[in-house]
Amino acid sequence: MKKEIRLNLISHLVSQHEIKTQEELCNILQQNGMSVTQATVSRDIRELKLVKVPAKNGHQKYDYSTxxxxxxxxxxxxxxxxxxxxxxxxxxxxxxxxxxxxxxxxxxxxxxxxxxxxxxxxxxxxxxxxxxxxxxxxxxxxxxxxxxxxx
Known part of the structure; x- marks a missing residue:
């Protein structure tokens, strides 16, 4: 159940914020009460099929592929x-x-x-x-x- 909750939270965070790095995502998850490692976030990103796409400011951010x-x-x-x-x-x-x-x-x-x-x-x-x-x-x-x- 914890994984499903974490994946839902990541999906929500990615849709609401411009998250540029796995470290940034780890920090936001920890601020939301989820204790995670970078390796866990990396696996979650792969499972959710998140990719880096251009952000409004010219940097890259995580988002869903089409x-x-x-x-x-x-x-x-x-x-x-x-x-x-x-x-x-x-x-x-x-x-x-x-x-x-x-x-x-x-x-x-x-x-x-x-x-x-x-x-x-x-x-x-x-x-x-x-x-x-x-x-x-x-x-x-x-x-x-x-x-x-x-x-």
Whole structure:
């Protein structure tokens, strides 16, 4: 579980900050209560398929390769087909019911997916709640997830 939490935190940090080095990422993780070594961060970077890309200031920063989003979409598509029980939009939310023990993997994949209007996820054992910024955003996100079932 700790690794999954760390990987989610790294994904969030990389999307919110311009992280230039593994040492910088180690320091930020430690500031967030994660005791890690540079070797662990290096393995996490490989597992998340992070690459160095040009930053706004001309330096390099860690970010996802363009193939990462396709990989996340494929994993999510497979997860939807294998473990989804039902899914429905409710006001600002999309409620996803899964087989027991699968909600966190849905949440992790959904958090990695960039979608305008998706604010975040809250997951239990068999329920994942996707929080959107508007009811229309929830409806659009629900339709996006349904389209993955049709592919």
């Amino acid at each position: 193939s990462h989003e396709q990989s996340v979409k494929k994993k999510l598509q497979n997860r939807l087909k294998d473990a989804l029980i039902k899914m429905e939009p409710i006001h600002y939310f999309v409620l996803i019911k899964t087989l027991p023990g699968h909600a966190h993997s849905f949440g992790s994949l959904l958090d990695a997916l960039e979608f305008k209007g998706k604010v975040g996820t809250i997951c239990g054992n068999d329920t994942c709640l996707v929080i959107c910024s508007s009811p229309d955003g929830a409806e659009a996100f629900h339709k996006l997830l349904e389209s993955y079932l049709d592919e």
